[in-house]
Amino acid sequence: MRIDQFLWFSRIYKTRTNAGNACKKGHVKIDSKTLKSSFEVYPKMTISVKKNQIFNKYEIKDLPKSRVGAKIVELYVKNITPKSELEKREIINSQKKNFKFDGKLSKKDRRDINKYLNE
Secondary structure (H helix, E strand, O other): OEHHHHHHHOOOOOOHHHHHHHHHHOOEEEOOEEOOOOOEOOOOOEEEEEEOOEEEEEEEOOOOOOOOOHHHHHHOEEEOOOHHHHHHHHHHHHHHHHOOOOOOOOHHHHHHHHHHHHO
């Protein structure tokens, strides 16, 4: 199964296009090797995915036949993200909650914030 298809089937990315774009940008890796979206994955592989400035690690248990529901994703993917990365996520989320602004953001400000959060 293709890596972009697997990432979409297992709900790591919301759309297959987003999964393919992440592969093109070098956010999806196996053993620090950047993958193309056509890379074939198999069970027992470990992949790392950079999403929202956090490196998540996943172990592939099995390959789904089609897109699975959120409740049964654990049958196909095991999240083995290190605790240090999970702590980073908590820090980023707490900073988002504390961010306050006066008035409406300009288009440039929104783009800058989105660019910062998606790096």
